[in-house]
Amino acid sequence: MAMNRRDALKSFALMMGGTMVGANVLFTGCAPEDQIEGLEFEPKDIAFLDEIGESIIPATDTPGAKAVGIGNFMVMMVTETYNSEQQEIFVSGLNMIRKDFKDIHDKDFMDGTQEERTAYLNDLNQKAMKSEDQEPKVIGMIKDLTVLGYFTSEIGATQQLRYVETPGRYDACIPYQEGDKVFAI
Amino acid sequence: MANQDYDAIVVGSGISGGWAAKELAEKGLKVLLLERGQDVEHVKDYKNATTAPWEVPHRGRRTIEMLENHPNLRRDYVLNELNLDWWAHEADSPYIEKKPFTWFRGYQVGGRSLLWGRQSYRLADVDFEANLKQDIAVDWPIRYKEIAPWYSYVEKFAGISGSKDGIPILPDGEFQPPMPLNCVEKDVAERIKKHFGGKRHMTIGRVANITEALPGRTKCQFRNKCSLGCPFGGYFSSQASTLPAALATGNLTLRPWSIVTRLIYDRDTQKATGVEVLDAETNETVEYNSKIVFLCASAFNSTAILMRTATEIWPDGLGSSSGELGHNVMDHHFRLGANGTMEGYEDQYYFGRRPTGIYIPRFRNIDGDKRDYIRGFGYQGAASRSGWSRNVAEINFGAPLKEALSEPGPWSMGVTAFGEILPYHENTIKLSATEKDKWGVSILEMNAEIKDNEKKMRVDMMNDAAEMLEAAGMKNVNTYDGGYTFGQGIHEMGTARMGRDPKTSILNGNNQVWDAKNVFVTDGACMTSAAAQNPSLTYMALTARAANFAVEELKKGNL
Numbered sequence: 001m002a003m004n005r006r007d008a009l010k011s012f013a014l015m016m017g018g019t020m021v022g023a024n025v026l027f028t029g030c031a032p033e034d035q036i037e038g039l040e041f042e043p044k045d046i047a048f049l050d051e052i053g054e055s056i057i058p059a060t061d062t063p064g065a066k067a068v069g070i071g072n073f074m075v076m077m078v079t080e081t082y083n084s085e086q087q088e089i090f091v092s093g094l095n096m097i098r099k100d101f102k103d104i105h106d107k108d109f110m111d112g113t114q115e116e117r118t119a120y121l122n123d124l125n126q127k128a129m130k131s132e133d134q135e136p137k138v139i140g141m142i143k144d145l146t147v148l149g150y151f152t153s154e155i156g157a158t159q160q161l162r163y164v165e166t167p168g169r170y171d172a173c174i175p176y177q178e179g180d181k182v183f184a185i
Numbered sequence: 186m187a188n189q190d191y192d193a194i195v196v197g198s199g200i201s202g203g204w205a206a207k208e209l210a211e212k213g214l215k216v217l218l219l220e221r222g223q224d225v226e227h228v229k230d231y232k233n234a235t236t237a238p239w240e241v242p243h244r245g246r247r248t249i250e251m252l253e254n255h256p257n258l259r260r261d262y263v264l265n266e267l268n269l270d271w272w273a274h275e276a277d278s279p280y281i282e283k284k285p286f287t288w289f290r291g292y293q294v295g296g297r298s299l300l301w302g303r304q305s306y307r308l309a310d311v312d313f314e315a316n317l318k319q320d321i322a323v324d325w326p327i328r329y330k331e332i333a334p335w336y337s338y339v340e341k342f343a344g345i346s347g348s349k350d351g352i353p354i355l356p357d358g359e360f361q362p363p364m365p366l367n368c369v370e371k372d373v374a375e376r377i378k379k380h381f382g383g384k385r386h387m388t389i390g391r392v393a394n395i396t397e398a399l400p401g402r403t404k405c406q407f408r409n410k411c412s413l414g415c416p417f418g419g420y421f422s423s424q425a426s427t428l429p430a431a432l433a434t435g436n437l438t439l440r441p442w443s444i445v446t447r448l449i450y451d452r453d454t455q456k457a458t459g460v461e462v463l464d465a466e467t468n469e470t471v472e473y474n475s476k477i478v479f480l481c482a483s484a485f486n487s488t489a490i491l492m493r494t495a496t497e498i499w500p501d502g503l504g505s506s507s508g509e510l511g512h513n514v515m516d517h518h519f520r521l522g523a524n525g526t527m528e529g530y531e532d533q534y535y536f537g538r539r540p541t542g543i544y545i546p547r548f549r550n551i552d553g554d555k556r557d558y559i560r561g562f563g564y565q566g567a568a569s570r571s572g573w574s575r576n577v578a579e580i581n582f583g584a585p586l587k588e589a590l591s592e593p594g595p596w597s598m599g600v601t602a603f604g605e606i607l608p609y610h611e612n613t614i615k616l617s618a619t620e621k622d623k624w625g626v627s628i629l630e631m632n633a634e635i636k637d638n639e640k641k642m643r644v645d646m647m648n649d650a651a652e653m654l655e656a657a658g659m660k661n662v663n664t665y666d667g668g669y670t671f672g673q674g675i676h677e678m679g680t681a682r683m684g685r686d687p688k689t690s691i692l693n694g695n696n697q698v699w700d701a702k703n704v705f706v707t708d709g710a711c712m713t714s715a716a717a718q719n720p721s722l723t724y725m726a727l728t729a730r731a732a733n734f735a736v737e738e739l740k741k742g743n744l
Contacts, residue, residue: 035249056582064587080248118583129578143582147590148246151573154239160591161573165237167407167537172365176534182572182593183536185238 034083039091041079046071048094051110053146055117062160065146068153074145086141093138097124157184191217191438193735194460194475196445196490199296201708201724202481203423203431204339208732209479210436214739217473218431219443221465221482222292225271225299227424231414233267242266260287261673263300267413271300279628281617286631287672290483294441297483297675298422300412303393303540304565305345306718307336307356311551316714319559322513322608323684325713326694329356335726342430343421343725344399346541347391355386355546355718362396363389364405368533369568369596370543373657377545380656385548390541390565393421393722401429409538420540442466444624448478448704450495450503456703456744457494463624477703477735477744481728484709485614485629488680491691491698491706492616493627504681504691504698511615513608513682514633515715517674521643521666522564523650524599525659534570534593542567545600545653547717549645558641560607563717564650566600598659602646605717607638608679612671633671676720678712696731703744707731 041049053070078090101109101120109117124139134140150156157163161184192214195205206218224230238244247264257275258264264272273290280288291297310329317324333356340359348363366374366389374387394405402418402425411420418425431437442465448457449472459474480487488511492502504510547561548554571594580589612633620628647664654662684690687699692711698704707728709720738744 034253057587058583060584060587077243077246080250081243081246083249118581122582125582147573148244151590152238152241152244154237157238160587163238164536165235165408170364170407170535170537170539172535172539173368173371174534174536176532176593179592180534181591182570183538185538185572 035079036084036087039079039087041075045094046075048098048110049074049142051117052097052121052142053149055114055121056143056146057150058114058118063155065150068150068155070146070149073149073153074142077145077149078141089137090141093136093141096136097121097138151184189471189473191215191473191475192739193217193477193479194219194473195479195481196460196487197221197296197480197482197708198294198423198428198439199291199481199483199708200298200301200421200423200721201728202296202479203298203427204725204728205479205481205705205707205732206437207427207431208729209477209736210431210434212732212736213434214436214736216431216437217475218437218439219445219460219462219473220294220296220439220441221444221486222273222441223270223294224439224441225294225414225424227418227429228414228416231416234410234413234416236267236413257287258289260670261289263289263675265412268300277623279620279622281620281628281630283630283632284634285670286633287670288485288631288677289672289675290486294439295423295428299414299424301393301721302719303411303420304544304719305340305343305347305391305393305722306544306546306563307358308332308716308718308723309354309356311354312714312716312718315560316608321559321714322610323682323686323689323713326683326685326690331694332723332726332730335730336722339722339725339729342399343393343426343722344395344397344402345391345393345421345722346396346405348388350386350388352386352388352546354548354551355388355544358391360391364392364394364396364539364541365389366543367535367539367568369527369530369598373527373568373598373654373659374543376657377653381548381653384552384554385545385653387543387545390544392541394419394540395421399426402426405540407537407539409540411540444626445482445490446470446626447490447493448495448503448701449474450498450701452495452498455701457701463626465624468624476739477705479728479732479735480704480706480710481708484677484680484712487706487708487710488614489616489627489629491681495701499700503700503704506700507684507687507689507691509610509682509689510691511613511680512610513679514612514614514631514671515606515608515676515678515712516633516672517603517676517715517717517719518606518635518639518643518669518671519601519603519674520669521647521650521664522566522599522601523647523654523662523664524597525651525654525662527568527596527598527659530596539567543600549642549649556641556645558638558645560605560638560642561717562602562604562642562646564600564602566598568596568598570594570596598654600650600654602643602650603674603717603719604639604642604646605715606635608682608714609633609636612679614680631672635669635671676709676715678709678715678720681706681710682713683711684713695734696727697734702738703735705731705735 049071053065545564
């Protein structure tokens, strides 16, 4: 089954001109794991993911997703925790985003403004929310990994949330005022 | 050459074995404590106890490699990148599932005392009397009044926090101050009590996390990272509690990497003279001698040792003359209940990560209630405010999403039911005739399933949960059944039960093997019925009681 998915991805990558994310996938042998063998991301892919993440969780009075290295985090999680089917959806989804954004704005995602990027990803998210199968699934994956990576990062946990390593006590009922941050795990 | 002769040998260093070692060593016996796995030193070997969330490589998620390497551990929460070394791995320690069976084991010093859920409840007389009254299996050879002082004894030393609620089904004990219910739980508890006319109770989980310091231990710091090992000694583990006490006597020798293959049985005296140990690192066989042996290797492994003992006399092993060795496998069936949301309380929050939740003791088939099944179930759960991982579909990406997820969300509460499984003769473990592990030791074959009584109970377990949450004013109440495979409760019990008759039980009322009176089995194997309560506290009490009895018998020259 994994072989078929790799073949499908290979066809897709070739069809898209070989410049796409995942185009360097190695197609030698059959990995024992249910994962794409040799899936690698280039620095430009990571930069692309950094900007996507930053569009979802931007710098405000605290740093945003790019500052926590969200691109590298997403790549690591996709490589190690996604199975081949999910990897294929993620990689082909990124390529779709790249192409789709360009079709709409007549420029690369990387050349778009923060507003254009966020608006575009928002539209994609709304589309997925309304779709019975959450299509395109890639936006749900990106959102999930961005939120996870950001709020469990040192910046996210300690600057954007309240992180208390050793609470030392349990206060069962304390007043909460709007604006108070959630406690990080 | 190490000393080969001891007064007592204890097999297994988990909750039961740690207690046996402490009690016997404190009473002056020279004790050899054998543990099949690696040593885990208190504090020093808790390598992820203070790992920050951002230092956790996959932030708690599972890699495909972990999933593929651990087809058994992946069945539940136990597969976790932070303490994977503390759960026995399938490749080294396989077993056979004649029917689906999940066996989660802790093969290291401290065993599962490092990993346990720490919920600590007494069994009540209704539990000890049930088999007799309902003509199920055999009668327990003891009653509550015989074990009550031993519950008190172990509670004081282990440190159990909880509230005295005066509920007959859940006897009160020697508790440290309880951890509090949060504001939603408090109101839910009051509404349940009112709605059900005082027949259903919700209390704070009685838990082996200390709220007052004990010798050598700091009180719980509310980090809720217990299963990574606690550098404060905030919860009961062999490492934090019983082993330091045992070592302080100067009477304890601890030997890790020691797989006990069998007891050495003397036909003439009808006693064990010691144990045969396979060194897990060198594969060498060593024999150790002792006057008494305590088997605390975890239920199925203690029974497996009996099955491999004295086979020249009884082909199916020591204790098999009863026809019940390896039978009556029990667990607690669970993974179903209900959850819901609570409106309001937006101006309320809490501080600290409380390592326990709520407990709703059994209310079915007692006090005149009668169902189409026997026995009952209890609930565990908690109310909390959601955090950044909640779904906020309607919020726009960008600063709005970032801010929304940085504030606590609505309150919700979930409860999970834990139900009693009856002791069925046909639910068994046995040694495989053909399959062995990498040490050449025969592996176990599991053949157990829940039956009609448990299946009927599960209907109530789910519906009663929803009924109570609704009665408490919760909204969006949903029931769930996550499916249960036998063993998943990690409360495996039975297979060498206590009883009153050697023809139908393996152990007598003092956990003494009928066919070898200097051998004691005090872990989950000894359980005659399962009750619905988490069982570890009962193993502690039975172990301390049996150790006291064994030493008295030794003094009298009876062993």
